[in-house]
Amino acid sequence: MSKTAGSPLNPISSITMTDQAEQRLREYFISQGYKIGDALPKEIELASELGVSRSVIREALSRLRMLGMIDVRKRRGTILTEPDVLSGMERILELNFLGKETLKRLFEVRLMLEMGLGEFLFNRIDDQHLQKLDGIVKEEELTGDKARLIQLDITFHATLYEITGNPVLIRFQEMLQPIFQYVLDYRAEIHQPGTAPEVTHQDLLDILKNGNAASFREAMKNHFEHHFQLIT
Amino acid sequence: MSKTAGSPLNPISSITMTDQAEQRLREYFISQGYKIGDALPKEIELASELGVSRSVIREALSRLRMLGMIDVRKRRGTILTEPDVLSGMERILELNFLGKETLKRLFEVRLMLEMGLGEFLFNRIDDQHLQKLDGIVKEEELTGDKARLIQLDITFHATLYEITGNPVLIRFQEMLQPIFQYVLDYRAEIHQPGTAPEVTHQDLLDILKNGNAASFREAMKNHFEHHFQLIT
DNA sequence: GACTAAAAACATGTAGAACATAAGTATTTT
DNA sequence: AAAATACTTATGTTCTACATGTTTTTAGTC
Known part of the structure; x- marks a missing residue:
């Protein structure tokens, strides 16, 4: 079976664990009823719960940070913030x-x-x-x-x-x-x-x-x- | 001198190397006249040029990937794509x-x-x-x-x-x-x-x-x- | 020589350890 | 009790190692 070139069914760029982690984190915020100002578990705990390495969690958190969803501070941990809708x-x-x-x-x-x-x-x-x-x-x-x-x-x-x-x-x-x-x-x-x-x-x-x-x-x-x- | 609580001058959350790398990468795309479809240097090369580790570059690239700016594929490297303006x-x-x-x-x-x-x-x-x-x-x-x-x-x-x-x-x-x-x-x-x-x-x-x-x-x-x- | 299949090379994906750094926390000193 | 000090802790960063999936090269077959 040959694959048509330029087919509308392009191979979707593989969904990485980082992609999944990012999505799971956002779902987690919603399902757990998190509100602005609430603190998140530590990176290691999140990694452990999702069964991934700290690297993956950090890449996911980095994305949320870019959108202004979270504010990460040393030692203090991560807290949810009001995102910038246009960032x-x-x-x-x-x-x-x-x-x-x-x-x-x-x-x-x-x-x-x-x-x-x-x-x-x-x-x-x-x-x-x-x-x-x-x-x-x-x-x-x-x-x-x-x-x-x-x-x-x-x-x-x-x-x-x-x-x-x-x-x-x-x-x-x-x-x-x-x-x-x-x-x-x-x-x-x-x-x-x-x-x-x-x-x-x-x-x-x-x-x-x-x-x-x-x-x-x-x-x-x-x-x-x-x-x-x-x-x- | 006491600090006013809730002051408009909150301590800005520290600008990390990832933040800088992300910005530098975007500036780099513009200044180098990159166009959609162009390929980026390898992660290691980018890291080397910016003087940071591969982890930092990967966190920055992960952000751009979330916005749909780049498409990363194993072995093939990263190519610029048309971003999703609403992502x-x-x-x-x-x-x-x-x-x-x-x-x-x-x-x-x-x-x-x-x-x-x-x-x-x-x-x-x-x-x-x-x-x-x-x-x-x-x-x-x-x-x-x-x-x-x-x-x-x-x-x-x-x-x-x-x-x-x-x-x-x-x-x-x-x-x-x-x-x-x-x-x-x-x-x-x-x-x-x-x-x-x-x-x-x-x-x-x-x-x-x-x-x-x-x-x-x-x-x-x-x-x-x-x-x-x-x-x- | 042309086609096919196996092997090698390679860049990204993921994991994990190690240390630096900043910011609380506890302890000691006065 | 206040101030200075040492300690603890979670994130920031680097590094190494290996897995994974593609591309390229090589080897093999007809």
Whole structure:
């Protein structure tokens, strides 16, 4: 029986004892009702209970440590901590090894998020935010520097995220920013005079000052019109 | 000088050589212009170059392996692979160790996403989806079982995500689902007859059939009205 | 020479011992 | 009782050894 090359049934990279140990540890935390702050057994005990060597346990614990699930201190042992929900993604996005398909999907998520910002902006915006946006829009009108315009575009949208005051969201946006730089470059490209008119940052800002969430949603939709036209 | 208890300046858990090795490896991938499919040097060589033992390198590689950045095979060595952007978050959400603040922020993100779904739904919905939603809505009208209603509510919204055909988004929603079960319970609670009328699933479905993205956005906003009222 | 089967070489996977290091704990000293 | 000291302990790191599964090489057969 011959094996088809490139078959969808690739030989799964062998599941190592470390993989299993990591999974068993996570299951163990849940089944034992562990809570944040609780202390774990010693490495040797864990190794003994799982029937593996200390090396394996340490590799597994090292993974959990990276995710911020545990905090290990000499002599004191290991304690459970509140993990950083974005830690893994941050490392991955920094690497910039994602394929085109995934990037496309992430960009779609980004568009959805910005379309949903409205409800939160009007509840949380303050004068400081408005001043910052004012400054950005004013400089956009004055400058002729293309690179600067791109920078200002990024900052404008980043500021919108900031207004929500949602740290998870803000950090997520910061992580995506460098990845979608090229999209913004492209966006700046088509913003040439002569292109069809659209809702500008100035328009969005006016709505933030005098409008409401509903009008902001529609404006945002128009502001992103070009991106939505590319949806397949 | 006494140390304030619970001070914001907690002693940072010592940065181990494994932590450094992991970071150095990621930087190394970037600086050396590695691409997916490229092979890494042997563990011993990496250890030698970083001046650490093989154990330390293996703990670092084990972390990268968990994120799907590398694929290690016996004898063949390690090759770079496209990482799974959600792998880390998936493990963390499964654990359910997140604090109230983070959960609140994640729920806000979820609300934003659903508010932004509209543009994508109308481009990608097909008859199969409509039939599924029809079935859900019909059963919602018939059943009196509260638990079943909650289940149907979850399924309705999950189906909306499915329609986008965005795997990253769909998986993200699936990951969050068990975490926000309690929110849905609460939502079902306030959906008692007598409560203020609002946009129902039937209404949303009608819009998906005959409406457009703009009307869907407004409908979604009304559907979530109660949640938005809780925004501070 | 071409194909097949056995053998060797090899990198990772796992185990285990040993020691270093930091942080509690107990003991002694004043 | 307070402070200095020695001791104990669990993790951090290194090293050695061997198992395991692939790849490559060699040997063998037709």
